Amino acid sequence: MSVLDVKDLTIHIGDTKSPAHAVDSVSLHIERGEVVALVGESGSGKTLTGLAIAGLLDPPLRRVGGEITLLGEDLSALPERQLRRRRGDRLAMVFQDPMATLNPVLRIETQLVETIRAHRNVGRSAARDEALAMLDEVGITFPAQRLRAYPHELSGGMRQRVAIAAALINQPALLIADEPTTALDVTLQAQILALIDQYRRDHGTAVLWITHDLGVAAGFADRVLVMYAGQIVESGPCARVLHAPAHPYTAALLGAIPGSVPPGTPLATLPGQPPSLSPPPEGCRFRARCPRAEAACIAAPPQVAAGEARTVRCFFPLVTPP
């Protein structure tokens, strides 16, 4: 059984008459101990997918369809009260900006202890001991002192460790990480990645890693899902997708990474912009920017198999299906 199984998740923004189709029929699954990277540019719907799984969409965002199954339980049918009991317990989420994630006027101890006591009937001092052990586990030095500190007394990297500690303190089965390393410098990025990787190995946590950074995905994820304009356009094992992309968009993204061309030559860029999604364009959403587009692309391409454990949403993939 998958830890997380999402089927046909669809999210609209705005009024019911002419909503923007921000996320369109996204399906994904994550196994125990597996890291899945959800990769896409800003506005591709990757963050909304993460928020929807956690049940954190606020108006004007609406989940209008799809099933979200966590550990065999259908979350999409649960009322908010029940959903709240799952959040921070069975599934946890960390966000991008460690400077803003923690409440500035509450001590680290308060924020860790309240997370424990929201879900488990644990005494204050026992919860405090747990919080101390958790800070130690995420690699915070002098945890007893840090527990008494306020967020502003910690560095950005330390704050992200604390946020991760708060997310993982109830041993969730699934961690949704929404670009938690984007705001940090490269050294800290590597440390945070190593930290989450180690935790996953130790506890078998499934990780949905939301990022726009293919480099991060490459070194860390088992599988990668590439999103464009609200749809998953390609999925498959990380190494194979990144070495031999099937979708022209994935290929274009890889061509735009610094280091993919010899120094001195300009990086490849994609002409145009992502399409407006209210309403979404007919047919393939990447059509207008695609170097391989042909007349057939006016029809919407289905998601088809593209080699072992791979899918692609394209009529003319770069990798021919078996």
Add this chain to the structure above:
Amino acid sequence: MSGFMIRRLIQALLVLLTMSALVFVAVFAIGDPLALLVDPQADRHDIARVRAGLGLDQPWWVQYARFVGAMAHGDLGRSFVHGEPAIRLVLERMPATLELAVAALLIALLVGVPLGLWVGLQPRSWSARLIDALSLLGFSLPTFWVGMMFIMLFGVWLGWLPTGGRGETTLWLGIPLSIGSLDGWRHLLLPALTLALFKCSLLLRLTASATREALRQDYVRFARARGLHPARIVFVHVFKNILIPIVTVSGLEFGSLIAFAVVTETVFAWPGMGKLLIEAIGQLDRPVVVAYLLVTVTLFVTINLVVDLLYALLDPRVRLRSRP
């Protein structure tokens, strides 16, 4: 901390000194108090005698030097009209004004903050829209008009409440207060409500916008992602953050409640410092005007200091220290 306090005290003294000079010169320039004090029938010798007796025959700089010298000894001079020490006149009236201001601030806080929280949390509900519209009204109506309408409605038409004076006062630690008796309460209610209306609207709108702002912050989203109870998110995570602007504004507004209770005190014949000031200005009773302003400025400075201390208590990011 102690460095901070010393610095603030020096600042306060400078403010007091500057203010006294400004007021002295301004009141000096308005006119000759003798024209009002002395019987029009009095002859020139009588007038000259009174003038010399009050020290008004000296040039203004001599008068100011004497005034500052006396002030350093805690003597703000005697009222030209009453012959009593000016500071005593002002301090006698202070409890009435403070009582009114505290009552008004409490009403404003107890009504404005919860309603503001509601409007901030549920901005789309019809009740929130109604409250928001009413607060705009309370924000816009002039205080003296509201006071007169209250008098007309509750005092004259309905006859429920008295329209002037403090009513029966009781002594608390030697200070006469209205809140000790039912009659006092009945007298306090209308002026306090009048004075509170504007502040209540102000605090309501401030609380509502601070709440909306706080709800958009990442820490609220993270708190929700951790599965905290909504009540805890609102009353701990959001409230502790919005308390910072609420306390700041309450402090500043408390100062202005004391200073600008003048109008309300006049409308309701409330025997406070404000009413004394109006009378003193009318009679060009300079020592009383100066004493009133010095007392008010001292209160302002003290309140601001208390707000700064509270601020450091509420916001761990603020540390009190004397900046170089």
